[in-house]
Amino acid sequence: xxxxxxxxxxxxxxxxxxxxxxxxxxxxxxxxxxxxxxxxxxxxxxxxxxxxxxxxxxxxxxxxxxxxxxxxxxxxxxxxxxxxxxxxxxxxxxxxxxxxxxxxxxxxxxxxxxxxxxxxxxxxxxxxxxxxxxxxxxxxxxxxxxxxxxxxxxxxxxxxxxxxxxxxxxxxxxxxxxxxxxxxxxxxxxxxxxxxxxxxxxxxxxxxxxxxxxxxxxxxxxxxxxxxxxxxxxxxxxxxxxxxxxxxxxxxxxxxxx
Amino acid sequence: xxxxxxxxxxxxxxxxxxxxxxxxxxxxxxxxxxxxxxxxxxxxxxxxxxxxxxxxxxxxxxxxxxxxxxxxxxxxxxxxxxxxxxxxxxxxxxxxxxxxxxxxxxxxxxxxxxxxxxxxxxxxxxxxxxxxxxxxxxxxxxxxxxxxxxxxxxxxxxxxxxxxxxxxxxxxxxxxxxxxxxxxxxxxxxxxxxxxxxxxxxxxxxxxxxxxxxxxxxxxxxxxxxxxxxxxxxxxxxxxxxxxxxxxxxxxxxxxxx
Numbered sequence: 117x118x119x120x121x122x123x124x125x126x127x128x129x130x131x132x133x134x135x136x137x138x139x140x141x142x143x144x145x146x147x148x149x150x151x152x153x154x155x156x157x158x159x160x161x162x163x164x165x166x167x168x169x170x171x172x173x174x175x176x177x178x179x180x181x182x183x184x185x186x187x188x189x190x191x192x193x194x195x196x197x198x199x200x201x202x203x204x205x206x207x208x209x210x211x212x213x214x215x216x217x218x219x220x221x222x223x224x225x226x227x228x229x230x231x232x233x234x235x236x237x238x239x240x241x242x243x244x245x246x247x248x249x250x251x252x253x254x255x256x257x258x259x260x261x262x263x264x265x266x267x268x269x270x271x272x273x274x275x276x277x278x279x280x281x282x283x284x285x286x287x288x289x290x291x292x293x294x295x296x297x298x299x300x301x302x303x304x305x306x307x308x309x310x311x312x313x314x315x316x317x318x319x320x321x322x323x324x325x326x327x328x329x330x331x332x333x334x335x336x337x338x339x340x341x342x343x344x345x346x347x348x349x350x351x352x353x354x355x356x357x358x359x360x361x362x363x364x365x366x367x368x369x370x371x372x373x374x
Numbered sequence: 375x376x377x378x379x380x381x382x383x384x385x386x387x388x389x390x391x392x393x394x395x396x397x398x399x400x401x402x403x404x405x406x407x408x409x410x411x412x413x414x415x416x417x418x419x420x421x422x423x424x425x426x427x428x429x430x431x432x433x434x435x436x437x438x439x440x441x442x443x444x445x446x447x448x449x450x451x452x453x454x455x456x457x458x459x460x461x462x463x464x465x466x467x468x469x470x471x472x473x474x475x476x477x478x479x480x481x482x483x484x485x486x487x488x489x490x491x492x493x494x495x496x497x498x499x500x501x502x503x504x505x506x507x508x509x510x511x512x513x514x515x516x517x518x519x520x521x522x523x524x525x526x527x528x529x530x531x532x533x534x535x536x537x538x539x540x541x542x543x544x545x546x547x548x549x550x551x552x553x554x555x556x557x558x559x560x561x562x563x564x565x566x567x568x569x570x571x572x573x574x575x576x577x578x579x580x581x582x583x584x585x586x587x588x589x590x591x592x593x594x595x596x597x598x599x600x601x602x603x604x605x606x607x608x609x610x611x612x613x614x615x616x617x618x619x620x621x622x623x624x625x626x627x628x629x630x631x632x
Contacts, residue, residue, distance in 0.1 A: 137391055
């Protein structure tokens with residue numbers, strides 16, 4: 117039979133934030149090609165006898181280069197396999213799904229993309245941050261904190277403009293560089309923000325404070341999970357954690373009462 | 375029993391793009407409060423005997439004002455009901471979920487937010503548009519084309535900056551104003567774009583062209599479904615429709631071969 121590849125968004129990490137379409141794809145696939153951001157709880161929803169291939173990327177060590185993943189997907193499809201390429205969040209939001217789709221198209225392999233709940237939405241829902249708000253945030257901007265040849269290559273002039281909620285994926289290791297770029301463009305580093313680790317999963321941890329406070333305390337607070345930064349007036353609309361603060365919800369500095 | 379409200383994202387419109395968590399919420403709710411963007415296929419996944427309350431908003435006529443929806447949710451919860459407030463896409467992305475969550479919090483009603491696949495992601499997956507791409511789009515920006523007191527009140531200076539993919543929700547009726555605002559800030563209206571109607575559903579229709587071409591031909595093309603506009607170099611990476619073009623996938627002008 118002809119092979120078929122589905123690029124599937126696994127959502128932010130909780131197994132029940134998979135879509136029904138993604139669940140069905142997992143149940144039908146012969147092979148699951150996945151990376152580090154996909155938790156075991158999601159992988160367990162695949163067919164028991166499906167082959168699992170880990171092609172995870174860590175921050176600095178690329179286990180399998182992107183070229184290799186593209187080739188793997190094409191080869192598996194040519195063997196007639198039904199393949200799910202499972203990616204954390206959504207395949208077309210910082211997932212390099214576009215490169216995989218292009219490779220499949222060039223090779224003439226039938227494929228489709230199954231969208232997923234991207235991390236920013238999963239984090240915000242759980243933390244109670246309205247990403248858009250008629251009064252405070254009429255624009256929602258997503259960027260990645262990954263560097264490009266060692267440089268955090270972002271358009272800080274655009275990101276520093278008011279009236280937006282900014283979500284920085286994988287933003288922990290470059291938080292200092294982001295802060296510098298933003299204040300250079302006139303951004304107020306007293307803007308409320310939140311660092312969210314393992315967002316959208318049962319293990320979500322939150323650190324809330326101004327951008328300046330998060331830069332000061334974030335490194336000590338962070339564990340080894342992926343971290344998303346949300347910045348903007350909308351963060352100030354999230355409910356404050358109860359006192360005493362839990363390990364999961366912490367505030368640095370003194371938040372303004374809303 | 376104490377009432378409980380879930381603000382649930384229904385996803386872009388296809389029933390199988392619901393999350394498992396949203397499906398469970400629908401199966402457990404006594405009352406479903408929904409608006410126009412939630413299709414029947416999704417509503418049918420609720421308990422048969424659940425009460426359905428339509429509080430839809432149309433572009434210019436607000437059937438039930440937001441204040442009234444907030445009060446309704448609080449009252450139903452105080453009657454001890456388990457309530458699902460079902461919203462197209464994600465509750466915190468142009469869904470006014472923040473206002474509903476604030477009203478519930480002020481009233482002391484237990485509630486949670488269930489994220490969903492927002493329209494931009496559903497549309498892009500189906501149209502094959504990689505919303506981010508290492509080379510062409512390092513930033514993804516979401517705005518709404520709704521007017522505020524009759525004016526399209528957007529930060530065109532930020533939106534016109536290069537290197538981003540721009541998604542405009544409900545952007546059809548204000549497409550002309552968007553075009554004017556963007557070119558005033560120096561945006562190239564030969565930038566590739568796509569209008570997507572009923573995106574993320576089996577009835578998705580697409581019109582592809584430059585921004586200038588979409589402004590010229592969009593009005594004639596559009597039906598009566600909600601329309602999302604995606605703009606940016608990433609749109610040029612989507613596969614071109616086959617020739618002859620179908621009613622679902624059309625191109626105006628002459629797209630550059632990729």
